[in-house]
Every structure is written in structure tokens, then in C-alpha cells.
Amino acid sequence: MTAEFIAAQRTGHGVPHAVSLRALDVAPSTFYEHLDRPPTPMQIRRRATDAEVKQAFDRSEGTYGSPRVTAQLRRDGIKVSHKTVEASMARQGLCARPKPNKRGLTGQNPGDAAPTDLLRRDFSANTSRRARTCRDGLPKRSRLSPTP
Numbered sequence: 001m002t003a004e005f006i007a008a009q010r011t012g013h014g015v016p017h018a019v020s021l022r023a024l025d026v027a028p029s030t031f032y033e034h035l036d037r038p039p040t041p042m043q044i045r046r047r048a049t050d051a052e053v054k055q056a057f058d059r060s061e062g063t064y065g066s067p068r069v070t071a072q073l074r075r076d077g078i079k080v081s082h083k084t085v086e087a088s089m090a091r092q093g094l095c096a097r098p099k100p101n102k103r104g105l106t107g108q109n110p111g112d113a114a115p116t117d118l119l120r121r122d123f124s125a126n127t128s129r130r131a132r133t134c135r136d137g138l139p140k141r142s143r144l145s146p147t148p
Contacts, residue, residue, distance in 0.1 A: 057069055
């Protein structure tokens with residue numbers, strides 16, 4: 001857990017640092033060491049990328065997904081990979097359109113009777129457990145069973 005998250009728990013929810021540190025099993029020295037640390041170059045790059053992705057997404061009025069946002073950013077002269085844009089959009093909760101509901105074409109009514117078997121097949125237990133035999137009357141061997 002980051003120091004920013006623990007600090008946000010205190011400001012946002014009124015949870016003291018000591019309680020958060022105990023719950024997350026983080027040493028207080030580690031928390032205070034990271035609390036005032038300046039952001040790393042990766043964090044700075046990530047925040048800048050997040051801002052650019054958000055701006056491109058907002059310019060499209062929320063209609064562009066990650067492939068089109070990537071293409072738009074590249075047209076604007078920003079070097080970015082599609083995976084970076086996907087991760088940024090996921091981190092920010094940006095979604096162009098929700099996934100469609102998966103609906104089947106046939107519906108089942110639990111109260112209906114089972115369909116009739118037009119072929120008049122018999123699936124009862126006494127007929128399906130009969131031993132299959134070859135023409136000579138010996139039981140059939142499986143291809144996987146070793147030969148005697």
C-alpha cells in the first residue's frame with residue numbers, strides 16, 4: 001500500500017494512521033519515510049499520460065475506446081502504446097460503452113413439460129448398461145486397454 005492511500009484514509013474517512021498501518025501490516029517508519037517523498041519519474045509520466053488519455057476521451061464525448069484513444073494520441077504527437085492507454089483507462093474507470101448483455105436466442109420455461117422424443121429412444125438404466133459384444137460373443141476391448 002502506498003503512503004498516499006493511507007493518508008487518504010485519514011482525510012477521507014477519519015481513520016487514524018495507526019489503525020490503517022496495523023490493518024495493512026505496514027511499519028510506521030515505512031509510512032513516514034514514503035509520506036513526503038517526491039514522486040518518481042514513472043509516477044510523473046503516469047500522471048501525465050492519464051491526463052492526456054482523459055482529455056482525448058473527453059474530447060470524444062466518451063465514445064472512443066482504447067484503440068481510438070491510442071490513435072488520437074499518436075496523431076497528436078504523443079508516443080504511447082495501446083497497453084499503456086488500456087491500463088490508464090482502466091485505472092481511471094473510463095469505458096466507451098458498456099459490454100452488451102449476453103442473451104441467448106432461446107428461452108426456457110421451467111414450468112413447461114419436457115419435449116417428446118420423436119425418435120422413440122430408450123434411455124432407461126437397464127438398456128444403457130448392457131455389455132457390448134463382438135460377433136464372436138466376447139466382450140469388446142477398448143483401444144486403450146492392453147492386449148492379453
